[in-house]
């Protein structure tokens with residue numbers, strides 16, 4: 001039996017989508033990137049100086065066109081672009097939206113990337129006013145700085161040993177997410193503009209999300225595979241390949257996230273693929289506080305999710321809902337992507353959900369191979385990938401000609 005699944009076609013992040021990353025301290029993948037299946041990495045060869053760390057950020061209409069131009073004929077899968085909200089670019093939002101950007105990501109905390117500063121309350125209020133009455137969605141990296149009293153002394157690492165994961169974890173306590181999500185929920189209720197929490201890590205924020213939704217907030221939320229597959233207890237000293245923001249938390253927290261999926265409190269599961277070169281992970285010193293924050297997993301997300309999900313009683317239909325249907329809805333692509341029915345793109349994954357394999361570096365297709373999943377035994381091997389009817393991957397080989405389209409959402 002070879003079940004088929006539709007693969008999501010729009011990546012939320014992927015700081016490595018355009019080039020080798022040179023920044024040292026970014027916490028999170030940036031918007032506007034490609035990266036599905038890690039197949040558009042050669043773009044940088046054309047204009048290497050322009051696209052460091054996914055630069056320029058998709059925060060102006062001109063930058064969007066620059067990226068579209070660079071990505072043309074380079075992508076093996078269909079790719080759309082999120083925009084970015086930064087201080088002072090409110091006037092760019094509607095033009096970018098009209099050009100085909102489905103929404104805008106912003107950071108409520110320092111992103112670690114100079115060109116992508118975080119927004120303050122006034123920036124968000126003005127963006128909300130600008131987007132009221134549209135179907136556009138604002139995506140929030142939901143962590144914010146909190147005072148020492150609220151954080152219980154966390155927030156700076158507490159002077160612990162930097163190669164211990166617990167030191168890093170203490171520097172990004174749950175309350176930073178909880179307070180940011182409280183802020184987003186209030187704004188969402190006030191303006192009734194679609195809001196989305198990207199990469200939710202802490203289960204402690206779920207009651208706030210639930211309550212806001214009950215009150216009518218058009219609020220959605222996603223989590224990622226690293227929070228569902230990895231736990232703080234298992235991160236080895238110096239294992240900076242496990243660093244991402246918000247951080248991977250306890251096994252107990254992980255179980256609560258799975259329960260939230262079961263109960264419909266989390267809508268989708270995405271990759272938050274955010275690779276970097278090995279040197280940026282500071283593997284020699286194993287310094288969690290200095291290392292790049294981001295995890296590579298794009299190629300592995302289907303077997304990663306399926307391996308745990310089936311053990312927990314989820315079905316293939318659930319996988320499709322979390323990884324295809326709901327991401328397509330969020331991205332304004334539901335008329336084209338996310339289901340197998342007449343009129344939709346014939347995007348298929350042909351795979352063997354029973355086949356078990358071990359993750360080895362030699363099979364990783366990402367440009368930078370570092371991943372916390374090396375050695376994992378996973379169920380579900382992809383045999384072929386079809387994008388709008390065209391075979392783009394078969395048994396380890398890619399189509400010689402990229403066949404992905406650039407998607408503009410109208």
Ligand SMILES: [Zn+2]
Nearest residue numbers: 028029141198
């Ligand atoms: Zn983020």
